[in-house]
Amino acid sequence: MEEFTNLFHGFAVTLQPFNIMVMVIGIVLGILIGVLPGLGGANGVAILLPLTFSMSPTSAIIMLTCIYWGALFGGAITSILFNIPGEPWSVATTFDGHPMAQQGKAGEALTAAFTSSFIGALFAVIMITLVAPLVASFALRFGPAEKFAVYFLAFCSFVGLSKEPPFKTIASMMIGFALAAVGLDAITGQLRLTFGFTELLNGFDFLIAVIGLFGIGEILLTMEEGLNFRGGKAKIDLKVVLRTWMSLPRYWMTSLRSCIIGCWMGITPAGATPASFMSYGIAKRVSKNGRNFGKGEIEGVVAPETAAHAAGTAALLPMLSLGVPGSPTAAVLLGGLLIWGLQPGPMLFVEQKEFVWGLIASMYLGNLVGLIIVLTCVPVLAAILRIPFSIIAPIILVLCAIGAYTVNNNVFDVIMMMVFGVLGYVMKKCNYPLAPLVLALVLGKMAEESFRQSLLSSQGNLGVFFSNGLVSSIMVLGLIALFWSVIQEGYTRLRARPA
């Protein structure tokens, strides 16, 4: 019951006029970010993070998470109308969303996408409300070894669940860890890996990396494709919305399944993109309309959108309760917590009740506000999309530069951003996933600290990570996740063998 009292307090915080204003601004900015190429959730939030330095942490996190919700909604618009996924997690939405738009059913597709997003998010928020405090109170008992085991699990599931080749995922992740280690060592106070360059004394800031890898990298990819926006008009009126809503309950099973897939993939740091593909794939296999998937089946829009939004929202559960973000955007939000002077992790639920519950309450309201805004503003957003790329691109690039500069008020960071941009372009072209790099860069120092503290307590004996039931089971889960693709392959081979 205590959770509900806390949640009500949270609603009281969220409903303050300033916070509502911040919420609406966040959603609108987020939708724009989701719609425009080159600006995704992670780097959009990173660029706008400096704007929140003067706000209270609660208002700041409300604004930034709302940008995230907006971006999740916005990604669907470009996928359906233009067959261009604004975000990687909306790629699966193009499969059936765009054919629907071509058949003149853009309104239905958009309504279905937005509503599914909302339902996915709502499911995940309810789960967060109920589960996060439990996880946090459980995690309060964690020592350094358990903490390291949780990081281990998070990174192993990246390798096991990623659709990129495992050794590319590992390479990308380890480069992130290496970059995180550059600079001052927090435990011994010693400089390392700086090779005498004064610019490297403070190490690499992950916000710069996010803006470069995702923002600049994406612009370069778009330049290469020589992308022109060409696409249909969209009109949503109340009749279309109501008619679509009447038809949606038929797909309750798909929705529920997608919600669960999304929540699971969001908590383990696989993220929204694989969740949307997996959900689409399973729906295609299970549905009796499966054969029509890809030709404009509304169920093919419901499945990926629900899962993507549920995963995007659920990614905040481990971020809040364990201090381990489930997605790059959640990692940026975690970076925000550190900048505002809050220590992410289970203690937040004890020490910063107003912040945590204000945030959770804002997730309910923010997604509702988001749904209303996207349903009413589609024509305006579609018009923005018709602004040619040669105007949008330099403006986005300038915004990225401003964002990179304001992180540390350092001009050198703008140049670093360009370096990361080129790196992001090449990595993306060669199928190296970017998310593990960013997450390792954010968590590297913390993972290393808990690793070294555990070793210190055990006098260097690695057995400390298997010293009690809790830590060993987390480590074993991690190992299973690490070798998941191998296990899966073995299983299918075993089944394929005739008995």
Added chain:
Amino acid sequence: MNTQESSNSGPSHKVVEIGVALAVVVFGLIVLLGSISAGIGWGSEGPRAGFFPFYIGLSIVISGAVNLWNAMRPDAPGGIFAEWGQLRQVLLVVIPATIYAVAVGYIGIYVSSAIFIAWFMRWLGKYGWPTVASVAIGMPLIVYFVFEKWFLVALPKGPIEQWLNL
């Protein structure tokens, strides 16, 4: 955009893939060297500064080597990385953007942004000067008011801003 040069030639995917894997291995070796010089053993305060990065460096070298092996296998996916024309498009952004990033430190972000946007729109977008001017001057002005006035975030300024006493 420029489509005349889109012949189907370009650097092969395999070569780029091998190059990236090699770069990863070299990066890992640098990390190993740096860790060793920071000390990878066990000191009075427990594991020394280079202890953790050393194993990270080792993993980078190993994973890079595996990727290199995979890229060199005869059944590795072929094809080209990108057409020369496409790479030209990318460089047309990378080079000016890098100049822009360096210029920010000398002439401030407002003037350099205006020049960069104007260049981009005029050169790649072929817009008329009135359109170019309105975006190139309007965007920095909006940024100025949003950042410096509303959110009180100071951005880098150059001689022109100093002269205008902003």
